[in-house]
Amino acid sequence: MKNRVGRIIVALVFLVGFAFYTYDQEKNSMHSDDVAFFGEAKGLNAQAFEGVSMEAEPSPEEIVGQPMEQAAEPEATPEATVEPTPEPTPSIPQVDITSWELILVNADNRLGSDWTPERVITVSDSQCPIDSRIEEPLMAMAQACKDAGLSVYLSSGYRSYSEQAANFTRVCNNNGVADGKDANGFYITMPAGGSEHQTGLAVDITDRYYEIKNASLENTDTFKWLKEHCTEYGFILRFPKDKEEITGVMYEPFHFRYVGVEVAKYMTENNLCLEEFVALYQE
Numbered sequence: 001m002k003n004r005v006g007r008i009i010v011a012l013v014f015l016v017g018f019a020f021y022t023y024d025q026e027k028n029s030m031h032s033d034d035v036a037f038f039g040e041a042k043g044l045n046a047q048a049f050e051g052v053s054m055e056a057e058p059s060p061e062e063i064v065g066q067p068m069e070q071a072a073e074p075e076a077t078p079e080a081t082v083e084p085t086p087e088p089t090p091s092i093p094q095v096d097i098t099s100w101e102l103i104l105v106n107a108d109n110r111l112g113s114d115w116t117p118e119r120v121i122t123v124s125d126s127q128c129p130i131d132s133r134i135e136e137p138l139m140a141m142a143q144a145c146k147d148a149g150l151s152v153y154l155s156s157g158y159r160s161y162s163e164q165a166a167n168f169t170r171v172c173n174n175n176g177v178a179d180g181k182d183a184n185g186f187y188i189t190m191p192a193g194g195s196e197h198q199t200g201l202a203v204d205i206t207d208r209y210y211e212i213k214n215a216s217l218e219n220t221d222t223f224k225w226l227k228e229h230c231t232e233y234g235f236i237l238r239f240p241k242d243k244e245e246i247t248g249v250m251y252e253p254f255h256f257r258y259v260g261v262e263v264a265k266y267m268t269e270n271n272l273c274l275e276e277f278v279a280l281y282q283e
């Protein structure tokens with residue numbers, strides 16, 4: 001009995017299928033005028049199908065893009081309507097970027113031959129000339145370093161324009177170069193006007209006298225101490241190892257520059273060199 005019913009069903013399905021097939025064949029072969037229409041209809045179907053498939057199976061970009069857009073929206077709405085709230089990231093210090101201790105001097109920002117600091121003094125226990133305004137923080141830093149059991153040598157401070165010109169020629173001759181740059185294209189000595197030693201705000205600090213100051217000085221205990229504590233006195237390591245491409249100057253683990261405590265700490269915490277810091281104020 002079951003077999004018989006099964007056979008009937010199979011036969012019916014076959015007959016219905018055959019009927020549809022025949023109809024379709026007839027339609028295609030006999031009504032050639034409809035071929036164009038059929039093509040259009042097929043096109044419509046394909047479009048509809050594409051639409052459905054996009055909804056059902058978003059491409060990887062869409063999957064990634066959706067949640068990001070959705071996540072961004074709730075944040076944007078309150079910010080636009082509610083009173084401004086403190087930023088989670090530290091805002092830039094409220095300083096006058098044109099102030100004397102923030103002056104930017106480099107190869108692109110040169111001082112004139114007649115530019116001199118307000119008042120140059122020579123600190124008591126060395127022959128190092130500096131801008132008088134950095135005497136107190138510089139001496140405090142040097143004393144703290146000595147108190148830590150380390151020796152401190154102020155090897156170079158203020159240099160006039162003409163002194164820097166002579167310095168440039170001497171260093172170029174010693175190194176067999178004409179432009180003051182090393183093999184990597186970074187300055188080992190600055191052309192006159194381009195050295196911030198002319199400001200009196202920069203001091204080369206080492207543990208003793210060196211004929212040549214280079215990157216190996218980073219291994220001295222005096223440098224290690226200064227690097228860790230200089231910001232407490234308002235100084236920065238002006239030409240760090242990882243900023244040569246920006247400063248254009250080779251790594252100098254001895255050249256410290258006064259910028260003030262607030263700015264020194266901000267620059268160090270945010271890993272900025274002076275060029276990058278000054279750029280924050282040039283909107």
Ligand SMILES: [Zn+2]
Pocket residue numbers: 156197202203204254255256
């Ligand atoms: Zn220097």
